[in-house]
Amino acid sequence: MRNTMDREEMRLKLQMDLDAAKTQAERNRLGQFATPPSLADEIVQTAVTLLPKRSKIHFLDPGFGTGAFYSSLLRQVSPTRLQTARGFEIDPHYGDRAKSLWGPTALNLDLSDFTKATPPTHDTDKFNLVICNPPYVRHHHLTPSQKQHLRLVLNKHCTFDMNGLSGLYCYFLALSKAWMSPDGVAAWLIPSEFMDVNYGLKLKQFLLDRLTLLRIHRFDPAEIQFDDALVSSAVLFFRNAIPRGSATVQFSYGGTVLEPKTSDLISTTHLRDIAKWSALPATIRLEAERGDGARLADFFTIKRGLATGCNSFFVLTKEDAAKHAIPPQFLTPILPSPRDLHADEIEADRNGIPNLAKKLFLISCGLPESEIKAKYPAFYRYLETGKSAGVSRRYLCAHRDLWYCQEKRPSSPFLCTYMGRPSSKSVAPFRFILNHSRATAANVYLMLYPKPAVADAIERNPDATKRIWQALRTITGAMMTDEGRIYGGGLHKIEPKELARVSAQAVADVLLPYGNTGQRQTVFA
Numbered sequence: 001m002r003n004t005m006d007r008e009e010m011r012l013k014l015q016m017d018l019d020a021a022k023t024q025a026e027r028n029r030l031g032q033f034a035t036p037p038s039l040a041d042e043i044v045q046t047a048v049t050l051l052p053k054r055s056k057i058h059f060l061d062p063g064f065g066t067g068a069f070y071s072s073l074l075r076q077v078s079p080t081r082l083q084t085a086r087g088f089e090i091d092p093h094y095g096d097r098a099k100s101l102w103g104p105t106a107l108n109l110d111l112s113d114f115t116k117a118t119p120p121t122h123d124t125d126k127f128n129l130v131i132c133n134p135p136y137v138r139h140h141h142l143t144p145s146q147k148q149h150l151r152l153v154l155n156k157h158c159t160f161d162m163n164g165l166s167g168l169y170c171y172f173l174a175l176s177k178a179w180m181s182p183d184g185v186a187a188w189l190i191p192s193e194f195m196d197v198n199y200g201l202k203l204k205q206f207l208l209d210r211l212t213l214l215r216i217h218r219f220d221p222a223e224i225q226f227d228d229a230l231v232s233s234a235v236l237f238f239r240n241a242i243p244r245g246s247a248t249v250q251f252s253y254g255g256t257v258l259e260p261k262t263s264d265l266i267s268t269t270h271l272r273d274i275a276k277w278s279a280l281p282a283t284i285r286l287e288a289e290r291g292d293g294a295r296l297a298d299f300f301t302i303k304r305g306l307a308t309g310c311n312s313f314f315v316l317t318k319e320d321a322a323k324h325a326i327p328p329q330f331l332t333p334i335l336p337s338p339r340d341l342h343a344d345e346i347e348a349d350r351n352g353i354p355n356l357a358k359k360l361f362l363i364s365c366g367l368p369e370s371e372i373k374a375k376y377p378a379f380y381r382y383l384e385t386g387k388s389a390g391v392s393r394r395y396l397c398a399h400r401d402l403w404y405c406q407e408k409r410p411s412s413p414f415l416c417t418y419m420g421r422p423s424s425k426s427v428a429p430f431r432f433i434l435n436h437s438r439a440t441a442a443n444v445y446l447m448l449y450p451k452p453a454v455a456d457a458i459e460r461n462p463d464a465t466k467r468i469w470q471a472l473r474t475i476t477g478a479m480m481t482d483e484g485r486i487y488g489g490g491l492h493k494i495e496p497k498e499l500a501r502v503s504a505q506a507v508a509d510v511l512l513p514y515g516n517t518g519q520r521q522t523v524f525a
């Protein structure tokens with residue numbers, strides 16, 4: 001008997017001859033694009049490792065072609081481990097020749113339509129390793145009677161409905177569940193568009209509700225080493241088990257299946273809320289933003305805190321606000337100036353008010369004076385004192401629609417002081433503050449609002465906030481004063497644009513550490 005390497009060489013030659021004997025249009029009609037051998041090897045290797053060690057293998061490929069996966073499996077597992085192997089191939093052009101090539105092996109190849117075959121009724125006759133590169137036949141190339149048949153069988157075998165715009169591959173994948181033994185493993189090489197488009201919602205629902213999705217690897221079109229048909233492909237790995245509670249799915253991107261460029265674990269709970277799975281792993285964005293050196297602007301929108309127009313009038317202590325009966329809806333907690341802020345981490349009470357000895361509040365109100373006068377006479381009287389003291393005529397106040405209505409500046413989890421002077425206490429002139437409260441800040445601070453990639457990391461793992469803050473604190477005074485301006489007497493100031501240009505490698509490193517496997521993994525599972 002020929003060895004498996006010889007047979008793979010024969011198969012590749014056969015594949016070339018059979019492909020060459022068909023026109024592109026004919027191959028398109030039945031989605032006849034073979035899996036490159038290196039990719040088949042990686043998919044098989046990854047799928048086999050998901051099976052219990054040394055378990056017997058019952059293999060099925062529902063769209064067999066010449067048998068790229070079967071050939072790879074024969075080369076990777078011992079003949080005693082591979083107990084049964086079955087394939088379906090609708091086209092005798094490929095099927096007949098594949099049958100004679102693999103005849104001497106254990107393969108049972110059906111030259112028939114997989115979607116018309118009846119799945120085994122007993123679990124013992126089912127398959128624990130299904131690997132398939134199904135035909136990518138788009139829905140508009142399926143006849144109405146084909147579609148009707150597919151809907152019917154999917155309903156019969158899996159009690160499930162696909163979206164009417166789904167391509168043949170969606171039905172192949174879902175139908176294969178009926179052929180899988182409990183806890184069996186599957187690997188599917190399919191177009192990645194289902195991750196983002198409307199028709200894909202049903203398939204995603206099937207993957208999340210009816211199977212245990214383990215991993216999705218997407219190739220980077222810019223570095224694709226396969227032919228055009230595979231450019232926007234993804235490889236899915238799943239287990240035939242109803243998911244119990246929330247689990248995590250590995251999303252990897254770029255490189256190869258075995259060595260992805262980037263990878264991230266996403267919880268299935270989170271996954272249900274993400275409309276476009278192609279945005280995953282989120283590290284793709286970070287990777288792109290990182291470029292030749294990350295800057296704070298890659299991770300944060302930076303804004304100067306509020307210019308109130310007159311802090312002594314608009315910023316009140318809790319006691320003064322109570323004395324003037326300012327209604328609570330017109331009061332927002334605000335941080336004291338850095339001089340009065342002794343710790344760099346601000347804790348908050350249940351209402352988001354900073355746990356500081358001196359609690360300060362900012363007055364801002366969007367109601368017209370006439371309404372304030374009618375509804376809140378005490379507050380109105382306080383505003384009148386501002387008018388007679390000339391506050392309403394100050395430049396900033398006079399240029400507002402309502403002189404007492406402040407700009408919107410929501411609280412931010414990170415702040416940086418706007419001015420600083422190196423002291424014996426801290427060599428870095430600027431301080432980074434971690435803010436757990438809902439207090440806003442005046443223009444003695446710069447406010448750092450997380451961009452989506454950072455916000456996403458924080459949302460999924462609240463610990464990330466602290467680690468990002470710690471990373472910010474490692475930014476040295478020298479790095480910052482390179483960007484900021486120095487005034488006489490050693491006083492430093494840094495504007496939002498200058499802070500945005502400061503290197504943020506430390507932050508990038510928190511978001512993109514290298515896992516001990518050597519592949520990139522974000523830590524925020």
Ligand SMILES: C[S@@+](CC[C@H](N)C(=O)[O-])C[C@H]1O[C@@H](n2cnc3c(N)ncnc32)[C@H](O)[C@@H]1O
Pocket residue numbers: 030031032033034035036061062063064065066067068069088089090091094112113114115132133134135136
């Ligand atoms: C994308 S190719 C993959 C072939 C091979 N497994 C590989 O990976 O190289 C899909 C194969 O499925 C076959 N096919 C298409 N429709 C089918 C059906 N309804 N039942 C069984 N096979 C089908 C095609 O003829 C083609 O050989």
